[in-house]
Amino acid sequence: xxxxxxxxxxxxxxxxxxxxIQRDLIKLKELSKLPVEEFSLENNFVLSxxxxxxxxxxxxxxxxxxxSRIPGNRAVEYKQIAIRLxxxxxxxxxxAKGELKQMAGYxxxxxxxxxxxxxxxxxxxxxxxLVNIEAFLASIKRVLDDPQKFGLSLV
Numbered sequence: 001x002x003x004x005x006x007x008x009x010x011x012x013x014x015x016x017x018x019x020x021i022q023r024d025l026i027k028l029k030e031l032s033k034l035p036v037e038e039f040s041l042e043n044n045f046v047l048s049x050x051x052x053x054x055x056x057x058x059x060x061x062x063x064x065x066x067x068s069r070i071p072g073n074r075a076v077e078y079k080q081i082a083i084r085l086x087x088x089x090x091x092x093x094x095x096a097k098g099e100l101k102q103m104a105g106y107x108x109x110x111x112x113x114x115x116x117x118x119x120x121x122x123x124x125x126x127x128x129x130l131v132n133i134e135a136f137l138a139s140i141k142r143v144l145d146d147p148q149k150f151g152l153s154l155v
Contacts, residue, residue, distance in 0.1 A: 008152070009153065011154060011155065018062070018140065025130055059103060063081040100132070
């Protein structure tokens with residue numbers, strides 16, 4: 001990383017991903033309203049997996065970008081990104097070690113163990129856990145609104 005990148009967040013690396021995550025959340029909330037039987041139909045189930053995985057990848061891409069701008073905090077593994085975001089105060093440490101780390105693990109499950117994921121499991125996630133993605137986005141909004149508070153700047 002060049003020295004000039006230290007502390008400088010790039011809006012063009014963050015804002016489009018926030019928009020994408022928000023669009024994915026809208027789609028997931030629509031799918032979550034379906035009765036479980038209809039949700040479990042292949043198209044709905046596959047779409048839910050796709051939107052959820054993409055939203056989670058966006059979360060960790062944003063987290064990785066922020067960490068890469070804080071000296072000594074570059075992280076590549078999603079669970080590591082989750083914990084470091086808590087350690088540097090971007091999210092609460094409790095959220096980082098709990099819900100955010102679980103989100104990292106679930107993204108890995110969706111990506112590497114997709115054949116084991118059931119429609120009932122995804123249905124439960126989209127009906128109970130999307131609030132955690134929203135909480136992450138709220139934390140990122142605080143960073144974008146006052147980056148100096150975190151030793152960062154925004155371009």
